[in-house]
Amino acid sequence: MKHAYTWGAILVMASASVVGDILLARAMKQVGDVHALWRRSGLWTVVGRVLANPNFFLGVTAMAFAFFSLLFALSWGDVSLVAPAAASLTFIGNAFAAKVFLHEKVDRRRWIATALVATGVALLAG
Amino acid sequence: MTFRKYLVLAGVAVFAATGDPMLSYGMKQAGSISIHHLQSVIFAVLNPWVAVGILLLLAFFASYMNALSWADLTYVLPATSISYVLLALIAKFALHEHVSALRWLGIALISGGVGFVAGGPALTSHAHELPASLSLDGAQDQVPAKGAGPAADRVPVVSSGVEP
Numbered sequence: 001m002k003h004a005y006t007w008g009a010i011l012v013m014a015s016a017s018v019v020g021d022i023l024l025a026r027a028m029k030q031v032g033d034v035h036a037l038w039r040r041s042g043l044w045t046v047v048g049r050v051l052a053n054p055n056f057f058l059g060v061t062a063m064a065f066a067f068f069s070l071l072f073a074l075s076w077g078d079v080s081l082v083a084p085a086a087a088s089l090t091f092i093g094n095a096f097a098a099k100v101f102l103h104e105k106v107d108r109r110r111w112i113a114t115a116l117v118a119t120g121v122a123l124l125a126g
Numbered sequence: 127m128t129f130r131k132y133l134v135l136a137g138v139a140v141f142a143a144t145g146d147p148m149l150s151y152g153m154k155q156a157g158s159i160s161i162h163h164l165q166s167v168i169f170a171v172l173n174p175w176v177a178v179g180i181l182l183l184l185a186f187f188a189s190y191m192n193a194l195s196w197a198d199l200t201y202v203l204p205a206t207s208i209s210y211v212l213l214a215l216i217a218k219f220a221l222h223e224h225v226s227a228l229r230w231l232g233i234a235l236i237s238g239g240v241g242f243v244a245g246g247p248a249l250t251s252h253a254h255e256l257p258a259s260l261s262l263d264g265a266q267d268q269v270p271a272k273g274a275g276p277a278a279d280r281v282p283v284v285s286s287g288v289e290p
Contacts, residue, residue, distance in 0.1 A: 021199055028194035035130065035196065050191065091207075095200055104198045105250035109242055113204040116239030121210060123232030 006077030009069050014089035016066035021090070022097050023059030029102070030055065084125040091118040127248060134192050135205050141186035143212035147221070148179030197248040204243040210236050 031037070031049045038046050050056055073082045095114040098104040106114075152175030156166070170176050193202045211233050217223040 021203075024191065025194045025199040028191055031195055033196040034192050091203060094203055098199045102199060104200050106200050107246070107250075109246045110200045110204070113239040113243035114200065116235045116242065117204050117207045120232040120235030120237075120239065121207070123228050123235065124210060124214070 002076055006073055006082065009073035009076060010082060010086050010089065013066050013069035013073055013086045014093055016062050016069060017086070017090040018093040018097050020059045020062035020066060021094050022101050023055045023062060025098070025102055027053045027055035027059055080125045084122050088118040088122040091121065131193075131196065131248075134189050135202070137189035138186060138193055138202070138206040139209040139212060141182050141189060142206065143209040143216065145179050145182035145186055147213070147216055148175050148182060150179075152176035152179055198250055201243060201246070201248050204239050207236050208240050 027050070028034075030053060031046070034046050037049070070082070070086070073086070091114055095106055095111065099106045152173045153170060156170040156173045156176060171180070190202070190206075193206070197205075214225055214229060214233050218225045
């Protein structure tokens with residue numbers, strides 16, 4: 001039963017991280033290239049635009065939620081299982097979600113890179 | 127990709143790999159925190175290791191947001207996962223932890239993934255749905271030759287329309 005709780009918390013945490021990453025990526029694409037913006041209008045314009053973006057706040061909220069699910073997962077399972085499993089699932093989930101929601105062209109090169117990194121992160125538990 | 131952008135990606139990886147060990151080291155010194163002794167949180171933050179750890183994680187977040195403003199999520203995540211390799215090297219050489227053969231294999235796979243994605247384009251999305259200034263900023267990226275270095279950063283933005 002504890003096993004099911006741990007994996008449930010891992011899945012909730014990975015999902016919340018994916019939602020957070022997608023929202024933050026979308027927010028920063030809406031803000032635009034910060035190097036160009038900084039050159040044009042200065043640092044405080046960059047900070048102001050980021051903080052005024054609703055997707056940024058939703059993304060940070062999702063990340064905070066992911067952090068609290070991590071605490072729950074850690075109270076039920078070992079850190080050597082929870083951390084790599086959640087990171088690995090987040091990598092895979094992000095690749096799918098970025099393709100669907102952000103319309104990124106996830107070509108074969110990126111799928112292979114994502115799979116290699118996700119497998120590598122899972123092996124770090126060994 | 128300009129030199130400055132590679133620096134931002136390196137910053138994401140380095141700050142991610144160094145922030146967590148600092149926090150972990152400091153929190154072990156500060157002792158455990160409970161909901162009934164919330165003032166212990168303040169003492170924890172006053173611990174220099176914890177304070178530096180928090181600063182490093184803020185620096186991580188700033189450089190991560192910076193990278194996401196000009197590169198795809200599916201580029202930034204694999205490219206900065208070199209932080210896992212850094213973390214293992216810190217564990218081995220600074221904290222003298224044992225790194226097993228399986229872990230070295232994991233590190234090799236991650237490095238392979240980083241090399242794979244770094245050879246491709248950084249930005250593929252949004253060309254059709256973002257304002258012209260943004261897609262031009264992205265296109266400007268592909269123009270400078272490799273090794274153009276910081277000089278490429280001084281190329282004026284063609285499209286802004288708000289310049290004096």
